[in-house]
Amino acid sequence: MRTKLMRGGLTVLALGLMFASGWLTRNLIATYSLKRGSEVVVQRDFAPALADARTPAPNPKVSEPSMVNLYYRVYSLVRDEYVEPVDANKLAYGSLDALFASLNDPRSQFLRPEQREQFARALNGEIQGVGAVLSVVNRKTTLKVGDETAPLEQSLLQVVAVAPGAPAAKAGLKQGDIIDSINDQWVISEDPFAEIAQLQRMHSPREQIRQAQDRARQRLQNSMTISDAIQQLSQNPKDGQEAKPLRLTIKRGGQTLKLEVARATTKVRPLEYRMLQGKWGYLRPNLLNAAASREFANALRTLKQGGAKGLVIDLRGAAIGQQEPALQILSLLAAKRQVAQVEYREGKRYKTRPLNLSKAPQPANLPIAVLVDRGTYNVAELTALALKQTAKARLFGMPTFGDASQTSLYQFKDGSGFTLTVGRYLGADGAKFHQRGVQPDERIAAEPRMRGQLGGDPVLDRAVKWLATQEKKS
Numbered sequence: 001m002r003t004k005l006m007r008g009g010l011t012v013l014a015l016g017l018m019f020a021s022g023w024l025t026r027n028l029i030a031t032y033s034l035k036r037g038s039e040v041v042v043q044r045d046f047a048p049a050l051a052d053a054r055t056p057a058p059n060p061k062v063s064e065p066s067m068v069n070l071y072y073r074v075y076s077l078v079r080d081e082y083v084e085p086v087d088a089n090k091l092a093y094g095s096l097d098a099l100f101a102s103l104n105d106p107r108s109q110f111l112r113p114e115q116r117e118q119f120a121r122a123l124n125g126e127i128q129g130v131g132a133v134l135s136v137v138n139r140k141t142t143l144k145v146g147d148e149t150a151p152l153e154q155s156l157l158q159v160v161a162v163a164p165g166a167p168a169a170k171a172g173l174k175q176g177d178i179i180d181s182i183n184d185q186w187v188i189s190e191d192p193f194a195e196i197a198q199l200q201r202m203h204s205p206r207e208q209i210r211q212a213q214d215r216a217r218q219r220l221q222n223s224m225t226i227s228d229a230i231q232q233l234s235q236n237p238k239d240g241q242e243a244k245p246l247r248l249t250i251k252r253g254g255q256t257l258k259l260e261v262a263r264a265t266t267k268v269r270p271l272e273y274r275m276l277q278g279k280w281g282y283l284r285p286n287l288l289n290a291a292a293s294r295e296f297a298n299a300l301r302t303l304k305q306g307g308a309k310g311l312v313i314d315l316r317g318a319a320i321g322q323q324e325p326a327l328q329i330l331s332l333l334a335a336k337r338q339v340a341q342v343e344y345r346e347g348k349r350y351k352t353r354p355l356n357l358s359k360a361p362q363p364a365n366l367p368i369a370v371l372v373d374r375g376t377y378n379v380a381e382l383t384a385l386a387l388k389q390t391a392k393a394r395l396f397g398m399p400t401f402g403d404a405s406q407t408s409l410y411q412f413k414d415g416s417g418f419t420l421t422v423g424r425y426l427g428a429d430g431a432k433f434h435q436r437g438v439q440p441d442e443r444i445a446a447e448p449r450m451r452g453q454l455g456g457d458p459v460l461d462r463a464v465k466w467l468a469t470q471e472k473k474s
Contacts, residue, residue, distance in 0.1 A: 071095070097227075105421055106136040107405045113415030118235075123320065125268040125287050129234035130246065130261045131166020132159050132173055133319040133377070135403070136226055145198045154190045157226050160401060161319035161375035164286055166266040171245075171259050174252065175317065175375045181249040182232055186223040192216040236263050268320075273299040276454060280467055281308035281366075284452060285329070288321030288379050293328040300332055300364070310366050310467035312460065313387070314452060316373040316397060318380035323406070326379045327357055330386050333393075335363040339386040341430055342406055344423040352426065361390075367470035368393035369463035372440055376400040382425045385438045389428045395440040396463045404434035442466075 075095070079086050096110050111119055118128060136155050143152040159177040162168045179187055191197075196212045224232075237243045245260040270292035272284045281303030285292045303311070311333075330339050340355040370384050370393045381400040387393035406423035424434050442462060450456030454464065 100418070103421075105405075107403075107407050108418070108420045110418045111416060116409075116411065116415060116417045119409075119419075123287075123289055123322065125270060125289065125291065125320075127163050127166065127266045127268060127320075128236045129232075129263050130168040130171075130173070131163040131264075131266040132168040132233065133161045133163070133375075134158065134179075134230055134233065135160045135377075135401070143194055143198060145195055146202065146204075148198070148202060150194070150198045150201075152190055152194055155226065156189050157187050157229055160377050161317040163266050163268050164317075165268075167262040167264055171261040173248070173250070173259060173261060175373070176252065178251040179229065179233075179248055180251055180256070182224065182229055183247050184222065184249075186219055187229045188220075188223050188225055192219050192223075233263075236265060271295040271299060272452070273303065275303060275306055275308065276312070276464060279307065279309045279471075280312055280464055281306075281310070282312045282314065282452065282460075284314040285318055285380075286320075288318060288326045288329070288383065290322075290325050293325035296329050297332060304364075304366075308366065309471050311364060311368045312371065312463050312467070313368060313393075314371045314460070315376045315380045315384055316371050316451070316459075317375035319375055319377035319401075321377075321379040321383075323379055323382075326383045327355075330383060330390070331357045331359060331361050333364045333368065333387060334361045334390040335392075336390040336428065337361060338428055339390050340382055340428055341426040342423040343426055344406075352430070355425070363391065367467055369467055370395045371459050371463060372397040372400050372438065373459075374398055374401055374437075376438070378403045378405065379425075381433060381438050385427045385431070385433060388438075388441075389431075394442070394463075394466060395438070396442045396466070397440050397444055397459045399437035399439050399443075400433070402433060402435045402437035404432070 075091065079088055079091060100109050122128070135158055137158045139154045139156060141152050141154060142149040157179045159168075159173055159175055159179070161175050162173055180189075181187055193213075193216050196209060196216060199209045199212055232246065243263065245262045248259045248261055250257050250259060268286050270285065270287050270289060272286070274282055276282050281300070283296065283299055283303075285296060300311075313333075327339065334357070337360065338354045338356050341352045342355050343350055343352050345351075368387060368391055370387050372381075372384050372395055376384060376397075377400070381402070381404065384393075384395060384400065388395055404425040405421045406425055407419050408422050409417060409419050411417035424432075426432055444459045444462055446458040448457035448459065452460060454461060
């Protein structure tokens with residue numbers, strides 16, 4: 001039976017996710033040699049309850065068995081004939097690392113059992129490490145060597161959002177910061193030998209090339225991969241280790257800053273809400289998970305009973321979320337059953353399907369202002385766009401992050417698993433926001449002094465003024 005994919009959106013969390021697990025490789029080898037399907041559990045929306053295990057049926061049209069055979073033969077030869085003894089698990093971990101890295105997608109990665117468990121806890125609002133949501137962003141720039149320039153591609157470790165009350169927030173780490181080094185170790189973001197290649201193309205003197213080689217080697221000797229950096233930032237010190245703060249060098253708006261950030265477990269409150277000026281309901285989901293959707297329903301009922309004339313939904317910094325809870329929140333606000341579309345691949349062709357609410361919507365019938373910024377990420381972006389298109393909401397703030405990945409979490413019976421991007425979210429009208437972001441109706445760049453407080457939050461102030469105009473029109 002073909003494995004049923006049960007979809008769920010998720011974030012690129014700062015969970016120190018490595019890609020390797022010997023269990024998968026051992027079972028991959030067993031699968032091929034015994035000609036039987038491996039049992040995989042797909043976890044619906046990353047809730048504690050798991051779907052039943054399914055065994056995929058073999059597909060005679062697929063030619064992958066020859067590649068599996070190639071992999072098994074190379075793996076066996078390296079394991080058995082390399083001149084030094086080989087740790088089979090290490091060999092397997094490295095191959096899985098390379099497999100997922102070849103996708104060039106930080107959202108698709110392998111999780112060992114403890115990593116998958118940590119991942120699930122983060123979705124439930126228990127975040128370890130510095131308490132920042134991270135993503136890898138690709139940027140094209142230029143390298144200047146002498147009087148000439150050459151194209152240079154960078155993969156930068158960027159802070160998407162900072163959890164309220166987390167060590168990162170206390171240390172002053174901000175959304176949009178680029179993490180350049182940790183404890184004076186450079187986080188590898190570009191080819192350190194690019195300067196050498198350019199000097200060679202320019203037929204530069206040999207001594208100049210040698211000096212560039214020395215600089216590149218020295219840089220690499222004191223460096224770490226992005227995966228290692230995420231792992232350090234997202235894990236608490238192990239028992240018995242001294243809990244020293246991490247020394248970060250960050251780049252922010254053309255400046256280079258140094259910060260010290262502690263690591264601890266941060267419990268994030270799913271939702272905050274209150275009445276503003278006695279008439280505007282303010283709801284701020286810090287997460288878009290099952291707990292947040294339940295609290296949202298109760299809060300909305302309370303605010304309506306308290307006489308709310310309009311709603312402010314603050315999605316700024318909402319970077320941790322799941323698809324189904326977001327749809328449950330939309331069912332309380334949207335006026336249409338279809339709130340989005342999903343683009344997916346079938347063979348070599350791309351198709352779209354509607355993303356519908358599981359039940360008939362119960363529109364709020366109130367004017368809605370939505371606050372967004374660069375930290376509005378993934379399913380929060382989907383939620384903002386859906387409110388604009390299906391609930392006539394008006395968006396205030398700055399463009400959102402621009403990650404429309406629909407991702408599924410697969411779990412194996414030993415507790416390991418992997419995440420995989422399986423589609424892209426689109427607006428209900430087919431509008432794309434991947435790598436573009438959802439654009440606000442009113443762009444307001446001013447940062448709040450006191451987020452969520454009138455008089456200290458320019459975006460909130462403007463949203464409330466708009467709600468007042470809607471009240472007069474009605």
